[in-house]
Amino acid sequence: MIDLVWLIPAFPLLGFLTLICLGKSVREPISGWLATTAMAGSFLSVLIVFIGMLLEKNENRQTVFTLFDWIPAGDFKVDIGFLADPLSITMCLFVTGVGTLIHLYSIGYMHGDPDFNRFFTYLNLFAFSMLMLVLGDNLLLTFLGWEGVGACSYLLISFWFRDPANATAGKKAFITNRVGDWGFMVAMFLIFFNFGSLQYLEIFNILESNQIAKTTTTFIVLMLFVGAMGKSAQFPLYLWLPDAMAGPTPVSALIHAATMVTSGVYLLIRVNPIMVEASTWSTDLIAWVGVGTALFAASIAVAQTDIKKVLAYSTVSQLGYMVLAVGCGAYTAAIFHMVTHAFFKALLFLGAGSVIHGMGGEQDLRRYGGLRSLMPITAGTFIIGWLAIAGVPPFSGFWSKDEILAFAWDKNPLLWLVGIITALLTAFYMTRQVILTFFGKPRYLDAGDDGEIKPHESPWTMTFPLVALAVLSVVGGLIQLPFSSSTKRLEHWLEPATFHNETHLHLSGSTLWILALLALVSVGIGVGIGLSTYLKEKIDRQIFEKPILNNAWNLDSTVSKFMGGPGSKAFTAVAKFDKEVIDGAVDGTGQIVKKIAAILRRSQNGLVRTYALGIGIGAVGLLIWFLTRTTL
Amino acid sequence: MIITTTWYLLLAAILFSIGTVGLLVRRNPLIMFMCIELMLNAVNITFVSIGSHLNDLGGQLAVFFVLVVAAAEVVIGLALVVAIMRRRSRTNADDLKILGG
Numbered sequence: 206m207i208d209l210v211w212l213i214p215a216f217p218l219l220g221f222l223t224l225i226c227l228g229k230s231v232r233e234p235i236s237g238w239l240a241t242t243a244m245a246g247s248f249l250s251v252l253i254v255f256i257g258m259l260l261e262k263n264e265n266r267q268t269v270f271t272l273f274d275w276i277p278a279g280d281f282k283v284d285i286g287f288l289a290d291p292l293s294i295t296m297c298l299f300v301t302g303v304g305t306l307i308h309l310y311s312i313g314y315m316h317g318d319p320d321f322n323r324f325f326t327y328l329n330l331f332a333f334s335m336l337m338l339v340l341g342d343n344l345l346l347t348f349l350g351w352e353g354v355g356a357c358s359y360l361l362i363s364f365w366f367r368d369p370a371n372a373t374a375g376k377k378a379f380i381t382n383r384v385g386d387w388g389f390m391v392a393m394f395l396i397f398f399n400f401g402s403l404q405y406l407e408i409f410n411i412l413e414s415n416q417i418a419k420t421t422t423t424f425i426v427l428m429l430f431v432g433a434m435g436k437s438a439q440f441p442l443y444l445w446l447p448d449a450m451a452g453p454t455p456v457s458a459l460i461h462a463a464t465m466v467t468s469g470v471y472l473l474i475r476v477n478p479i480m481v482e483a484s485t486w487s488t489d490l491i492a493w494v495g496v497g498t499a500l501f502a503a504s505i506a507v508a509q510t511d512i513k514k515v516l517a518y519s520t521v522s523q524l525g526y527m528v529l530a531v532g533c534g535a536y537t538a539a540i541f542h543m544v545t546h547a548f549f550k551a552l553l554f555l556g557a558g559s560v561i562h563g564m565g566g567e568q569d570l571r572r573y574g575g576l577r578s579l580m581p582i583t584a585g586t587f588i589i590g591w592l593a594i595a596g597v598p599p600f601s602g603f604w605s606k607d608e609i610l611a612f613a614w615d616k617n618p619l620l621w622l623v624g625i626i627t628a629l630l631t632a633f634y635m636t637r638q639v640i641l642t643f644f645g646k647p648r649y650l651d652a653g654d655d656g657e658i659k660p661h662e663s664p665w666t667m668t669f670p671l672v673a674l675a676v677l678s679v680v681g682g683l684i685q686l687p688f689s690s691s692t693k694r695l696e697h698w699l700e701p702a703t704f705h706n707e708t709h710l711h712l713s714g715s716t717l718w719i720l721a722l723l724a725l726v727s728v729g730i731g732v733g734i735g736l737s738t739y740l741k742e743k744i745d746r747q748i749f750e751k752p753i754l755n756n757a758w759n760l761d762s763t764v765s766k767f768m769g770g771p772g773s774k775a776f777t778a779v780a781k782f783d784k785e786v787i788d789g790a791v792d793g794t795g796q797i798v799k800k801i802a803a804i805l806r807r808s809q810n811g812l813v814r815t816y817a818l819g820i821g822i823g824a825v826g827l828l829i830w831f832l833t834r835t836t837l
Numbered sequence: 838m839i840i841t842t843t844w845y846l847l848l849a850a851i852l853f854s855i856g857t858v859g860l861l862v863r864r865n866p867l868i869m870f871m872c873i874e875l876m877l878n879a880v881n882i883t884f885v886s887i888g889s890h891l892n893d894l895g896g897q898l899a900v901f902f903v904l905v906v907a908a909a910e911v912v913i914g915l916a917l918v919v920a921i922m923r924r925r926s927r928t929n930a931d932d933l934k935i936l937g938g
Contacts, residue, residue, distance in 0.1 A: 817861055
């Protein structure tokens with residue numbers, strides 16, 4: 206049954222091709238249902254492969270399924286092949302599962318949009334690229350998916366491109382990601398140069414048998430991390446993700462929260478045998494960048510007023526946790542948090558989308574309030590998402606965050622400290638968001654400048670995914686409970702892909718309990734401050750909502766200022782060099798060839814007899830040459 | 838006097854040279870075709886004579902191939918000549934220069 210792995214990306218590809226061929230000839234809901242069916246088909250095939258894999262023994266769970274040769278060129282050979290192992294199938298499970306729900310949700314959310322069909326075409330193309338990224342059995346195929354999801358992200362962020370701000374946000378995402386892609390490409394060149402192959406399993410085999418210099422592996426890991434920084438929005442390449450919220454909300458949920466942004470973390474986990482061979486300072490760096498990003502983004506999320514911006518910075522912060530886990534060598538914990546985060550962050554984004562939909566496009570938290578009774582399902586599920594992300598037991602977020610923090614403590618207590626402060630901030634800003642949206646007095650009534658806003662609950666296509674994701678957010682923690690080795694199902698399941706490279710905790714049971722308790726206390730403090738500030742209004746909210754936090758520590762504007770001033774001058778100089786020196790050399794070569802050709806062209810005069818003479822002289826010349834050789 | 842293989846080869850060489858010179862100096866396509874035929878058959882003579890000299894049937898076999906190819910070539914060539922004749926009264930291979938563009 207594992208052989209059916211090629212069906213997984215085939216369904217969205219088929220959906221994409223069908224939709225692009227149908228164009229505008231189908232009416233509104235049909236294209237949405239087509240796309241959703243394609244995703245559901247893909248999800249079903251993942252389930253079949255998953256069951257097939259469960260029936261196999263642990264050591265037989267890694268299969269490469271090659272479709273055909275893609276680039277055979279001498280020593281360089283790349284196949285279109287899929288690597289089906291527990292890691293890729295886990296990713297596929299939540300990519301297609303959450304993806305199907307978000308496709309269904311989009312049918313309701315995009316209702317009435319003139320570009321309804323285009324939206325679903327892009328969404329299916331995205332799903333196809335993401336699955337290629339995950340399933341590719343070599344780095345180049347992963348890179349193909351990597352660029353594919355980048356392109357789809359660009360297309361979907363600037364989906365409503367008639368507003369110049371949206372188009373700019375799309376460009377920003379694309380260009381920032383190019384920096385990361387550069388790192389990925391350099392890493393690929395280095396890997397091919399040193400290992401002679403791009404296929405994961407071959408690389409790992411060579412790594413086992415040959416001695417590769419530590420500096421090489423370290424550099425490869427750092428370059429791959431630059432790639433991961435771009436896609437997974439780590440400091441300082443996170444700048445694009447908050448702007449990416451310009452896209453439709455289902456896109457923010459699917460691409461910029463649940464799936465695409467985790468691909469950087471996935472890539473690092475995929476190459477874990479190289480990570481283990483790298484110097485410790487490089488993994489330390491990864492851990493510190495991760496935890497730093499987590500704290501930095503959480504501090505910004507505290508003062509955002511746009512409901513989606515809060516969630517965007519929260520995503521950056523949670524991705525920081527995953528990168529921290531990777532840096533600590535806790536690959537299972539990273540995947541665990543990736544899965545639970547996919548559930549609760551998709552839930553929160555879709556909930557936010559439902560609120561925006563019900564409020565007629567209003568995104569400002571300050572103009573919500575008291576929506577609890579008007580949108581009961583949205584409010585209920587959003588509150589579950591809040592409890593999950595804040596880390597309240599027994600919701601899924603508690604288990605995954607706790608595991609990462611335990612590994613952080615084991616590596617360096619300072620990492621843990623930063624992590625726990627982030628957890629406190631997370632609890633605080635999520636409480637703030639929930640209270641401002643669903644509790645208190647309605648504030649949309651007195652705004653009144655653009656007519657009446659009548660908040661209403663969304664249609665079933667939107668609330669069903671919310672409920673499904675809420676259930677998953679509650680029970681998601683069950684896949685990896687820390688009590689005994691038999692409840693650590695995810696760790697055991699991922700073993701064929703982590704090759705026993707996972708770091709092992711050296712903490713006693715009591716330390717773990719104390720750490721968990723401290724985490725709970727910090728969550729309690731965060732929620733408590735949030736409640737007393739925004740619900741009971743005992744603390745002045747201006748203490749937390751500093752303008753500098755709202756402006757994201759002015760980093761974005763500083764970068765823009767630099768790029769507009771000295772940066773742009775430097776790049777103009779580079780462009781001039783490119784135009785005059787490099788282009789000059791290229792054009793010069795072309796001119797020389799052209800001049801020589803003008804002379805040689807005269808021999809082609811169109812007279813048959815001249816050609817015959819040429820052939821005759823050539824034949825005589827050859828004859829003489831052969832004769833002189835034989836007599837010698 | 839015994840006629841040795843050398844004689845045949847000499848004959849072939851002479852025929853081939855006549856053909857070559859004819860091809861180069863004449864402008865009438867029909868004559869040029871005949872010259873090409875002359876060259877081809879000179880080669881055929883070489884094949885046959887060397888084949889018999891070495892007691893190898895391969896030489897005679899090759900001749901059949903050459904004949905078939907020559908026949909096909911003549912068919913196309915004559916069709917071209919006819920097509921040209923329809924457009925202009927005289928045929929001159931050099932006039933086809935205009936096809937060079």
